[in-house]
Amino acid sequence: MEYTKEEAGYTMTTVAEEAARCLLCHDAPCSRDCPADTDPGSFIRSVRFRNFKGAAETIRENNAMGAICARVCPTERYCELACSRTEIDVPIDIGGIQRFVTDFEQQADMDILKKAPANGKSIAIVGSGPAGLQAATTLLQKGYAVDIYEKKGKAGGYLSYGIPEYRLPTDIVEYEIKRIKNLGAQFFYKQVIGKDVTLDHLKENYDGVILAIGADSxxxxxxxxxxxxxxxxxxxxxxxxxxxxxxxxxxxxxxxxxxxxxxxxxxxxxxxxxxxxxxxxxxxxxxxxxxxxxxxxxxxxxxxxxxxxxxxxxxxxxxxxxxxxxxxxxxxxxxxxxxxxxQKVNADGLPLPLENEEVKFNGYQTDDSQVFVAGDIAKGDKTVVWAVQKGKEAARAVDQFLGGKDDDK
CATH class of the missing domain: 3.50.50.60 (FAD/NAD(P)-binding domain)
Structure with missing residues (x-):
């Protein structure tokens, strides 16, 4: 296996065979145990009946990083651990099925996510790792204008600078980021908060700020x-x-x-x-x-x-x-x-009370009501799938703070 080569995934025939093993559980335990609420029970059901477009829509409605999570999520700790099939033989290969669906989505050039009409409010997000990218997607779907400030020369955080190519190909990361750009997110690169732009400047120019800082050292x-x-x-x-x-x-x-x-x-x-x-x-x-x-x-x-x-x-x-x-x-x-x-967080210049590389408080809103946190610095697991969930929850917290309705999307 080459360093830059990804192992082959399912074909249309073999993915249908794997999905056919699903027991079609009522209140599927795999869906309950997905940190990002990607709802594998629903998208596997769609694959079983060869509704691949419907499967892709289910994934994207819940997880902007669906193609990435399909490759790097430790599914044996979450959805596959809960799979009812384990009581018979082995769990459904949920990650493999999700990868097939998101690959199909890319090959078919589907345009699933849509930006809502502008609500006149804007959010600055610091950090373009999975939490920041998911927060941006959720906010764009609620009508916010979103600007993302990234200290490095390209977006993705650890997705672009850490996970090896054989596990997560560059073209997959770029594909996910391109879709978020197409939704309307603006990216500003090589911008270090506290040096190139201050937090006070962001607070003055945006209705809310999300600090999606990763543990990148x-x-x-x-x-x-x-x-x-x-x-x-x-x-x-x-x-x-x-x-x-x-x-x-x-x-x-x-x-x-x-x-x-x-x-x-x-x-x-x-x-x-x-x-x-x-x-x-x-x-x-x-x-x-x-x-x-x-x-x-x-x-x-x-x-x-x-x-x-x-x-x-x-x-x-x-x-x-x-x-x-x-x-x-x-x-x-x-x-x-x-x-x-x-790994450690570099939060120099940011007024964050850190303890063991996390903020000391629970939740997403800081003592400064205009500033929120997501990603590695927010309490919780440090996996990509948990970053997605934190990004969604931080975005909803911002929306509620600014008077939005909690529609759970």
Whole structure:
């Protein structure tokens, strides 16, 4: 499998066969357990009867990032975990069906989302990751004018700068963003709030502001600070994606971390031809943070994963780990060390009370009634599908604050 090549999905025949396995549950549990309310129960029913246009409409009415979530959502934690079919054999491949439907939508050049008549009010959104993009879509559908301020040179946030190409092709991200532009969203790039434009300026010129700030910087453990052999996973993945894999690579790589980002690093290194990739993880397999799908993929591609060890000391490119739950040490010497140990928010210049990379309060409206939050800095899971839900809820909160009616759309 090439670094930039996505695995093949369903055909029209095979997707109908998979949808036919659906039990057509009343009050479908898969739909109840989708954080973004994408309603898989309804769109699978449509696919079962070969109404692909209806399936696409169901997805888009609830999730502006439908094609992206189809590829990167850890469905085994949410909708597929709740699938009634698991009591018989295996759950319906909800993500795979959603991918087929959104691919069909793109190939058929469907224009499903519509902007409502202008209501005379405008919103500024800071950050163009999934939460910001979804918030923009929801607000445009309610008649607001929306301007999005992005500090980097292109939109998408971690979708464009982090998730590897083999999992999330660039053309899919660009397709989703293009549709939101077509709805009427205006994008302003290389705009750092607090430097290029102030929050006060946004408050003066817009009726409301949503801060959809992502955790886009990797954390570095104190042991590895200023170590020339160490690099954060976020930095590595961004370089690999931006350069289509054409980057300097080690012969022997050590990865530290056990989440989905760590698995992305493992697979990316192997796909790019790194012979020896060893990932040492704090958690034991029974408590792993990575999704089973991502863990299986990393092992399938030949990454060695050692669970239950914590870094104890570092000497240049040699790291000694201590076993958490037994006596013993492990020492590994590598050409390069990649740390996937969490991400941090850069909210410099913004009056946000952050604690553990999240705002301290619950909800979306800050102490400044005109300013709202969404995305990674809002409380909740850090997955794309949760970002979509936070974006929708923040947009509804803004709408209610400005006197709109809660039509749940």
């Amino acid at each position: 990797g954390k570095m453990l104190p042991l590895f600070e200023n170590n020339p052999y160490a690099e954060t996973a976020i930095s590595f993945l961004a370089k690999a994606r931006e350069n289509k894999g054409q980057i300097d690579l080690p012969e022997k790589a050590l990865v530290i971390g056990g989440g989905d980002v760590a698995m992305d690093v493992n697979v990316t290194l192997k796909l790019l031809g790194v012979e020896h990739v060893t990932d040492v993880v704090y958690e034991e397999f029974s408590e792993f943070k990575a999704s089973q799908t991502e863990l299986d993929l990393a092992q399938k591609h030949g990454a060695t994963i050692v669970d239950g060890y914590v870094p104890e000391s570092v000497d240049g490119n040699e790291v000694t780990f201590k076993a958490r739950n037994m006596e013993g040490q492990l020492t590994i010497k590598a050409d390069k060390i990649y740390l996937a140990v969490g």
